[in-house]
Structures are given as structure tokens and as C-alpha cells.
Amino acid sequence: MHRFLNDIVKPWDELNSLLAQRYAFQPNVSDITRLAGGLAVAIRHQVDVVGWKDATANEESFEHRLVADAADFWKHGSLRKSERNNRLTASALFEYSPGQGFRFLRNALFVEHVTLGQHDFMIASLAAIHFWIKTRGLNIAWSGAVKEAGPDFHATAFLYFNPNYCISMSSVRARFFARNTDGTLSAVDPPEVRIEIFQPQTAI
Numbered sequence: 302m303h304r305f306l307n308d309i310v311k312p313w314d315e316l317n318s319l320l321a322q323r324y325a326f327q328p329n330v331s332d333i334t335r336l337a338g339g340l341a342v343a344i345r346h347q348v349d350v351v352g353w354k355d356a357t358a359n360e361e362s363f364e365h366r367l368v369a370d371a372a373d374f375w376k377h378g379s380l381r382k383s384e385r386n387n388r389l390t391a392s393a394l395f396e397y398s399p400g401q402g403f404r405f406l407r408n409a410l411f412v413e414h415v416t417l418g419q420h421d422f423m424i425a426s427l428a429a430i431h432f433w434i435k436t437r438g439l440n441i442a443w444s445g446a447v448k449e450a451g452p453d454f455h456a457t458a459f460l461y462f463n464p465n466y467c468i469s470m471s472s473v474r475a476r477f478f479a480r481n482t483d484g485t486l487s488a489v490d491p492p493e494v495r496i497e498i499f500q501p502q503t504a505i
Contacts, residue, residue, distance in 0.1 A: 321448035325460035338375035345372035364428035387414040392474040401454040459497040
């Protein structure tokens with residue numbers, strides 16, 4: 302159980318906290334893609350811990366199948382079975398409200414899978430972790446919840462570039478959502494968007 306906590310639960314929590322910070326990330330390579338790749342590998346190898354075949358785990362949990370494919374692609378690149386190929390990409394998520402502006406929600410990692418479609422890595426990996434906790438009968442008092450940033454809205458959708466987490470920055474992706482009356486979020490195209498990326502004391 303301690304190995305599971307150290308290699309899977311703790312890294313998920315650390316990545317979750319980092320994603321909730323207002324940082325700009327290169328979509329395809331940064332600390333968050335590296336951390337997600339390592340986490341996916343640790344989850345994927347739970348089949349070895351319990352002595353299952355991959356097909357068994359994939360049939361029991363869709364989310365494990367998705368994360369396992371992400372792990373194998375992360376380690377090996379293009380896979381022999383091309384229908385398993387995928388990539389991890391990062392996008393900054395913002396809530397848009399007319400008259401209020403933009404609220405940073407979090408950064409999200411998406412598994413863009415050739416066959417299985419596009420899925421939020423943090424949501425999928427959380428479900429896969431709970432699957433293995435239940436399957437292995439681990440006594441872990443942990444639920445996990447995808448974090449969001451604070452409630453403040455601003456006139457622009459701005460982010461900070463921190464070289465500690467991203468060694469190169471040439472592009473950034475952003476997605477925008479509007480709040481529905483029931484509290485859920487739906488994708489939206491704001492009439493006008495101004496995205497700013499700041500370095501310490503310097504605007505780019």
C-alpha cells in the first residue's frame with residue numbers, strides 16, 4: 302500500500318496542485334506532460350502487481366485502458382498497434398462571463414487517442430486509480446478531486462511563464478467555457494479574447 306501511495310496517489314495530488322496554478326505551458330512538452338507520463342506508467346503497471354493480463358484490465362476499466370495506452374505511447378512512441386496511438390497535450394481552461402471577463406479554471410491535460418477519442422487525463426487517471434484501489438482492496442482513505450483556481454474574473458485571460466516548469470515556450474492553447482444555470486460548464490467562443498503571458502516583472 303505504501304508503494305501505491307508513493308508512486309500513484311502522491312504524484313496525482315502533486316500534478317493536480319500544479320495544474321491549478323496560473324502557469325503557461327507548452328502544449329506538448331513541460332513538467333506537466335512529464336509528470337503525467339510517469340504517473341500513467343505507474344498506473345499501467347498495476348496489472349503486473351496483481352498478475353493480470355492487459356486484456357483483462359482493459360475490459361474491466363475503460364479508464365485503465367486509456368491510461369495504459371498513454372503510458373505505452375509515452376515510453377515507446379508510436380505503437381505497433383496504431384489504433385492505440387495517442388498524445389498528451391495541455392490547454393489552459395478559462396471561464397468566460399459577459400461583463401466580468403475571464404476566470405482561470407485550471408490547466409488540463411488531454412489524452413488525444415486515435416480510437417478512444419479525447420479525454421481529460423486527470424479525470425481518467427483518477428477513475429483508474431480508484432479502480433485499482435478497489436480491485437486490490439487497499440485501505441486508503443483518499444478520494445481525490447480535480448482542483449480549480451480561485452473565483453476572480455479579470456479583463457484578460459492571462460498566464461505566467463515559469464521556466465522552472467517549462468523549458469521552452471513558443472505556443473499555448475486555451476479553451477473557454479460558460480457557466481450554465483445548473484452550474485455546469487459548456488464550451489463557448491467569447492466575442493473577443495485577449496490572452497497575455499507574463500514573465501516575472503515582464504509582459505511578453
